[in-house]
Amino acid sequence: MALKSFISTAKRVTDVRTFLKDSAKGNSIKYTSEQNKRDVLYVPMIKQQVTDENGNTVEVNSIISIEADIHEWRDSSNNSFHGCVCMKNVVRTDDDGNTINDGTCPFCDRVNDSWAIYNYRKNIEEANCKLTGDDRDKFLKEKGSSFRDEMKIKAAKPYMYILVAKFRTEGNQFVLDDSGMPEYDLKVWKVSASRAQALYDIPHNTGLELPGCTLVIKYPDEANVMQRAGHATITATNQPTIAPTAKYPALADKINAEAAKFDWEGISKAFPEFEGMSTAQAKKIMDNSFEQWDSYQKELEVNKDAKYLEYVVEPVKTAPSTVTPALGAVPVPNIPNVGQAANVQMPGQGVQPTVQQAVPQQAAPQQAAPQQAAPQQAAPQQSNPFANMAPTLNL
Numbered sequence: 296m297a298l299k300s301f302i303s304t305a306k307r308v309t310d311v312r313t314f315l316k317d318s319a320k321g322n323s324i325k326y327t328s329e330q331n332k333r334d335v336l337y338v339p340m341i342k343q344q345v346t347d348e349n350g351n352t353v354e355v356n357s358i359i360s361i362e363a364d365i366h367e368w369r370d371s372s373n374n375s376f377h378g379c380v381c382m383k384n385v386v387r388t389d390d391d392g393n394t395i396n397d398g399t400c401p402f403c404d405r406v407n408d409s410w411a412i413y414n415y416r417k418n419i420e421e422a423n424c425k426l427t428g429d430d431r432d433k434f435l436k437e438k439g440s441s442f443r444d445e446m447k448i449k450a451a452k453p454y455m456y457i458l459v460a461k462f463r464t465e466g467n468q469f470v471l472d473d474s475g476m477p478e479y480d481l482k483v484w485k486v487s488a489s490r491a492q493a494l495y496d497i498p499h500n501t502g503l504e505l506p507g508c509t510l511v512i513k514y515p516d517e518a519n520v521m522q523r524a525g526h527a528t529i530t531a532t533n534q535p536t537i538a539p540t541a542k543y544p545a546l547a548d549k550i551n552a553e554a555a556k557f558d559w560e561g562i563s564k565a566f567p568e569f570e571g572m573s574t575a576q577a578k579k580i581m582d583n584s585f586e587q588w589d590s591y592q593k594e595l596e597v598n599k600d601a602k603y604l605e606y607v608v609e610p611v612k613t614a615p616s617t618v619t620p621a622l623g624a625v626p627v628p629n630i631p632n633v634g635q636a637a638n639v640q641m642p643g644q645g646v647q648p649t650v651q652q653a654v655p656q657q658a659a660p661q662q663a664a665p666q667q668a669a670p671q672q673a674a675p676q677q678s679n680p681f682a683n684m685a686p687t688l689n690l
C-alpha cells in the first residue's frame with residue numbers, strides 16, 4: 296500500500312507548486328552544520344497578500360516554509376531514535392477507501408505512559424540513593440536527565456522547515472558561476488520553535504526582517520551536532536560586502552524565482568518524519584514498545600507488589616557481590632524474580648555483571664534530547680530571544 300507523503304499534514308505557509316528538480320537527491324536538500332565552518336545563507340522570500348487589522352489587503356514579504364508537530368520516539372530494539380509527524384486530526388484513506396489514519400495519534404496516546412515510566416525510574420533512584428547534599432542532587436539530576444532522554448515517546452513539538460539558499464564557498468571565497476555571481480544550493484533548515492524565535496529576533500534587532508535577509512552563521516569547532524548548533528553565532532546582514540544578494544540584486548531575483556517553485560513533497564527523503572505511517576502501524580510500534588509496562592499495569596491489579604523490570608539488569612548469579620556502589624549504580628535489592636521477571640528482555644543490552652541496574656540506551660544520547668538543542672541559542676544581539684514567540688513567521 297503506497298502511502299502518500301505525510302507532508303500533506305504539514306501546514307503550508309506559502310503557495311508552492313512545481314517539482315523540485317533535484318528531489319531525487321533527497322539528502323542533499325537538508326541543511327546541516329559543519330564543524331568550525333562559517334555559512335552564508337540567504338532567506339528566500341515571496342510576496343503574499345494578507346488582510347491587515349483594518350480589513351485592507353496588503354502585500355507582505357514571507358519566508359518559504361512549512362511547520363509541523365513532530366514526535367520523537369525510541370525504537371527499543373536497537374536504541375535508535377526517530378521522528379514522526381503527529382497524527383492527531385489526520386484523516387486519510389487509500390484509493391480503495393480503507394482508512395489509513397483515523398484522526399487519532401497513538402504516539403500522543405502513550406505520552407502519559409512514557410512519563411509514568413520516567414517517574415517510576417526516578418522514584419526508584421531517589422529511594423535507593425544513599426548520597427547526600429549536593430552529590431545527591433547532582434546524581435539524581437543526571438539520572439533524571441538521562442531517563443528523560445530515554446523516554447519511549449515524547450509529546451509532539453513544533454518545528455519549522457525553512458527554505459534557504461546556502462552559498463558555496465571555498466576557503467573564505469564564494470564559488471562563482473560563469474556570469475561571476477556566487478553559486479548556491481537550496482536547502483531546507485529544520486528549526487525548533489526557540490530557534491525560530493531567534494531567527495525572527497536577530498534580523499529585527501538590526502532593522503531587518505527575515506524574508507530576504509542574509510544570515511552569517513559561525514559554528515564552533517565542536518563535534519557534537521547539538522552542541523555545535525546550540526553554540527553557533529548568527530548574524531543578520533544585508534551589507535553588500537557580506538551579502539551576495541545585496542551586491543547582486545539579480546541574484547536575489549534568481550534565487551527567489553527558483554525558491555518559489557520549490558516542491559515540499561520531496562523532502563521526506565531528507566526528513567523521514569514526513570514519511571507516511573498509518574494509525575495501525577503507529578499503534579503497533581507503541582504497543583510493542585510499552586509491552587512490559589502494560590504487563591506491569593495488569594500485574595498490579597492482582598499483585599500490589601508487582602515490579603516493572605524493563606530497565607533492570609538481572610544480576611549475574613556467578614558474580615553476586617561485585618556491585619560497585621561508588622559508580623552510583625544503585626542496585627535494586629527488593630525486586631524478586633517473580634512473575635514476568637523471568638521473561639525480562641534487555642534489547643540491545645550486553646550483560647553487565649558488576650551493575651545490577653543499568654541504563655540500556657546510554658549509547659545514543661546525542662541523537663535523543665531534541666530539547667537540549669534549543670535552550671542555549673546563540674543569539675548575540677538579543678537579551679531575551681524567547682520572550683515573544685514568532686507568530687509572524689507563520690504567515
Ligand SMILES: [Zn+2]
Binds near residue numbers: 380400
Ligand atoms: Zn501525536
